[in-house]
Amino acid sequence: MRLLLIIVLASMTSCSSVNRRPVYGPVMSPQQAMALYDTTDYEPSYRWIKSNVFGVCSYCHPNTKADMFSYTGISVLVVPGMPEQSLLYQRVASGEMPKRTKLRKEKIQVIYDWIKNGAENN
Numbered sequence: 001m002r003l004l005l006i007i008v009l010a011s012m013t014s015c016s017s018v019n020r021r022p023v024y025g026p027v028m029s030p031q032q033a034m035a036l037y038d039t040t041d042y043e044p045s046y047r048w049i050k051s052n053v054f055g056v057c058s059y060c061h062p063n064t065k066a067d068m069f070s071y072t073g074i075s076v077l078v079v080p081g082m083p084e085q086s087l088l089y090q091r092v093a094s095g096e097m098p099k100r101t102k103l104r105k106e107k108i109q110v111i112y113d114w115i116k117n118g119a120e121n122n
Contacts, residue, residue: 044117047122053110056103057097071121074088080118088115089108089115093108
């Protein structure tokens with residue numbers, strides 16, 4: 001009887017990782033995401049924006065489009081040199097995006113500056 005109990009318990013623990021469902025999407029709140037991506041070193045470049053702003057976007061857009069945050073994917077929302085005409089800047093500046101939290105004004109300014117400077121893939 002004791003051997004049977006040990007075998008059953010051993011099989012349950014060895015299979016537990018196999019039977020777990022994968023977790024999709026973020027596991028942190030928008031406020032936690034903002035704290036994670038918060039920095040005072042602002043740089044108007046695509047690389048900086050991708051690293052410091054798009055993490056908040058992925059909270060609501062975890063699996064929508066594979067290349068949504070790639071330069072190619074984001075460039076359809078940007079009119080280089082014209083931030084006011086760019087859907088990305090319009091949504092962020094109006095507060096429409098991100099929905100669950102607000103970007104700091106410095107980060108919005110970095111997006112503006114990046115687009116104003118030609119929205120290069122840098």
